[in-house]
Amino acid sequence: MKGFQIFKDSVNLSSEQICTDFLNANREQIRIKKDETAVRNLVKILDATLAISSSKGFQAMSVRDLSREANLSMGALYSYFKSKEELLEMIRNLGCRIMNRVLAGEIQPDASPPEKLAQAIEAHLYMSELMMPWFYFNYMEAKNLSKEEQKKAIEMELHTEGLFAGIIKDGINKGFFRDVDPNLTAALLKAMLQDWYLKPWKYQKRSVSVEDYARFLIGMMDHFLKNPHARDGHNE
Amino acid sequence: MKGFQIFKDSVNLSSEQICTDFLNANREQIRIKKDETAVRNLVKILDATLAISSSKGFQAMSVRDLSREANLSMGALYSYFKSKEELLEMIRNLGCRIMNRVLAGEIQPDASPPEKLAQAIEAHLYMSELMMPWFYFNYMEAKNLSKEEQKKAIEMELHTEGLFAGIIKDGINKGFFRDVDPNLTAALLKAMLQDWYLKPWKYQKRSVSVEDYARFLIGMMDHFLKNPHARDGHNE
DNA sequence: GTCTATATAACGATAGAC
DNA sequence: GTCTATCGTTATATAGAC
Known part of the structure; x- marks a missing residue:
């Protein structure tokens, strides 16, 4: 039995780390040039998306809801994804990528x-x-x-x-x-x-x-x- | 081990039976007077709701989708429930009722x-x-x-x-x-x-x-x- | 890069004819 | 009891100012 704390320290899965992975995987879709800005806002966007979806579902979440929760305007959001449906796919793909990588490594x-x-x-x-x-x-x-x-x-x-x-x-x-x-x-x-x-x-x-x-x-x-x-x- | 077929025959869970239960439990909400008509259409409405929700979720199902799938007009649908949200609750309550009844009896x-x-x-x-x-x-x-x-x-x-x-x-x-x-x-x-x-x-x-x-x-x-x-x- | 303002379409729900 | 037509609202997505 490996403890949870040891596991947590050995894999790096902070929000910033995850969002950097997210940015790299979708670099051509995201229109923001500076990595630092992009990651900082992606943390806000993805945290908000997961939080709202968790309570009422992704379909029921409007982009206005997301805009409010992430403190970004509608226009700004659409610089990070080109449609709500694409955002869904981007999130799903990230989950699969990290899951496979970590599970195999352990x-x-x-x-x-x-x-x-x-x-x-x-x-x-x-x-x-x-x-x-x-x-x-x-x-x-x-x-x-x-x-x-x-x-x-x-x-x-x-x-x-x-x-x-x-x-x-x-x-x-x-x-x-x-x-x-x-x-x-x-x-x-x-x-x-x-x-x-x-x-x-x-x-x-x-x-x-x-x-x-x-x-x-x-x-x-x-x-x-x-x-x-x-x-x-x-x-x- | 009791077989599945024996179980199926002993509990009566046909669509008509279930929808009759549904009608009785929500008699005051449903504006259709004749039981036979009500049950016949409830079968269509509930089957359609479950089918569409199963493939894309209840939130993503519009009442127009439901109208098309159930072969009933928008106006007719609203004689069976007073809002989409109420329909959701009615369905949920039926599931709980039947679950409790059957599980205890077996x-x-x-x-x-x-x-x-x-x-x-x-x-x-x-x-x-x-x-x-x-x-x-x-x-x-x-x-x-x-x-x-x-x-x-x-x-x-x-x-x-x-x-x-x-x-x-x-x-x-x-x-x-x-x-x-x-x-x-x-x-x-x-x-x-x-x-x-x-x-x-x-x-x-x-x-x-x-x-x-x-x-x-x-x-x-x-x-x-x-x-x-x-x-x-x-x-x- | 981020904002406000808006185009366009689809939504839930209802009124009134039949 | 069911229909069609339509109301008011809200949605996604974009254009253009800053």
Whole structure:
């Protein structure tokens, strides 16, 4: 178990860092020349978009709402995106990019399957904790995307799920885990990982920290997957 | 394990039945006098609302969209609800009413905790399968409700979750289950139950039937909760 | 770079004919 | 009980001043 604080310090996911990534990825669409100005305003725009969308949804948010919340005029906003729909796609793409980058980087290739599974669960939870508004947005607003973008979103979901399924499959082959359906197990695990950022009010209310949640979930998967015929106990 | 077909036949959840319930619950708001006419058109209106909302969200659906899809004029629609927002609340309340009624009716009071847990899991999954558009709608459109209605939605979620937690608590006290956190376990179970209707495309693609899903989930919970010190194996 | 002012279209809701 | 026609409002997006 790697702690949340250690994870937080090792990945750099401040607002400025995220918005710099956002700017670089959409440099040709954004009409502001000076990087510093662009990033400073992008922080305001994206924070406001995620906040308003979180409470009433992206579709219900008018650009006037956004203008008010971000303290920028309508005209200024349209220097950062050319349509409201494009803004939606830009935000979604950023979430996917960072998710893939971090998740892949946190899993040690030489670790055992049970260790890898724990690392993946922790990375997923800790990242969603750090970027909760982004994850919530990407989940809830997926249906408002264009058909092609929706297809990409589904592929993304299946890709990260496949990462978990691969670890489980490997664990079964190597005798660490008992013989369960890896795909169905990974699907249910994904659902439990997502619940953390879909219902933050629930866990906050009960004083469950993200580390508590990670510990419980890893324990549950361990218990469920443990092979009673394994020659050596691989955990505890 | 009660089969899906048996469940389907025992609860009556046809469109007409549901819309009759809907009409009775909102009789004073709906200006159409003849029940038969009202139910016939409510089927069209509610089917259309759920279909459009499912693809692009309730907020993005205009009343003109609804008018086109339901083959009714704008004027006619407003004889069935007095505002778009009220329509949203009416739909939400119906979902909660039926959910509570069916879930309570399917659990046998004299069954053992493991049996009760299996019955509750099956009832939840089978009902969500029969009323998939309603469940999906209630989950995704919760944020568009008024503050008071949102509070009711959260209470509803915690109520059904409490039902599962109660069974688990009882099972621990009676020695059927090992000593795990009942609330956290119930929360994760709820997340897995909801995944069935939140991502139907995933399970359809993999040819996982609702009975397969129920069997797997019950097996998982059995395995996770099984008390190694129990005097008698309560299942298999 | 950011602002105000405005063009144009679509929205929710209603009135009155049939 | 359902329709068409239309009200007033609000939306997205842009043009031009500063």
